[in-house]
Amino acid sequence: MQIMTNISILFIIYLINNLYAELVIKPSESIVLRDQFKSFVASCTGLPNTRVATWRSPLQIDIKEDDTARVTVERQTYGLRLRIRNLTRSDQGIWECLGSDLAGRPLIRTLQINVKVPITFLGEPIQYAELNSAVLIKCRVLANPSAEVSWFKGRDKTHLVSSNYERSNDGLKINRVSLADNDLLWCQADVLETGESKDYPIQVIIARMLL
The missing domain is CATH 2.60.40.10 (Immunoglobulins)
Known part of the structure; x- marks a missing residue:
């Protein structure tokens, strides 16, 4: 035992x-x-x-x-x-x-x-665009986890849905600049994993081409 x-x-x-x-x-x-x-x-x-x-x-x-x-x-x-x-x-x-x-x-x-990495915007708050030309409004977003970027226009933040605007990693491309683009654009970033959300205002000023 x-x-x-x-x-x-x-x-x-x-x-x-x-x-x-x-x-x-x-x-x-x-x-x-x-x-x-x-x-x-x-x-x-x-x-x-x-x-x-x-x-x-x-x-x-x-x-x-x-x-x-x-x-x-x-x-x-x-x-x-x-x-x-x-x-x-x-x-x-x-x-x-x-x-x-x-x-x-x-x-x-x-x-x-x-x-x-908190949301950080890389881009100038005032950017110039030539009338009737194609231009890239620069707004690069740094964040980790990665952010979803959306663009809005005007003081009332109207969502941009026109085919004249194309989003890219470096900003927003305006295919043909018109006088209506002489306005305030908003570059908005949302990180869904953390709930962080920020927007960045960019004033677009239209410049006429000198002949």
Whole structure:
């Protein structure tokens, strides 16, 4: 009976040391969204029967302990803390926490970091267009997640539906400029994933061609 009890205890210890060896990442979400230029921290811990070896970047670079680095790791009692100072778009992707159990079998947990870039408009607030010509009203939108761009016209923000207007990644093309285009245009950006919405006014001034 004593032998059976000892075997049972050894079997339970085996289960704890092998089947229940795992790594735990916090934040617990598998995908996190964080603002650009902000700091970010995540921890990867294991049980006493596991060893946390390193954090690996989306570029497959093992992060070193360096207090002066923008991206570093800090050794904790049962794991490693990943610290990123000043998040950039280059930090976006899947980060891996690597470790092993007592038998040397590899363990891995992943965390996907998405870096949120607020809506930014690139374009002059006053732009000139030559009468009866084709012109591109420049308004380039930077955002992550990506934004849906719409165009409106006038103080009452009437939606542009005419075939005379074509949207592009760099702005709005007017195929043939008329006097009616001497107006206020609105470049509007919506990020559905975050609910962020902004618009940017552009005053179009018609210039007549000199003969």
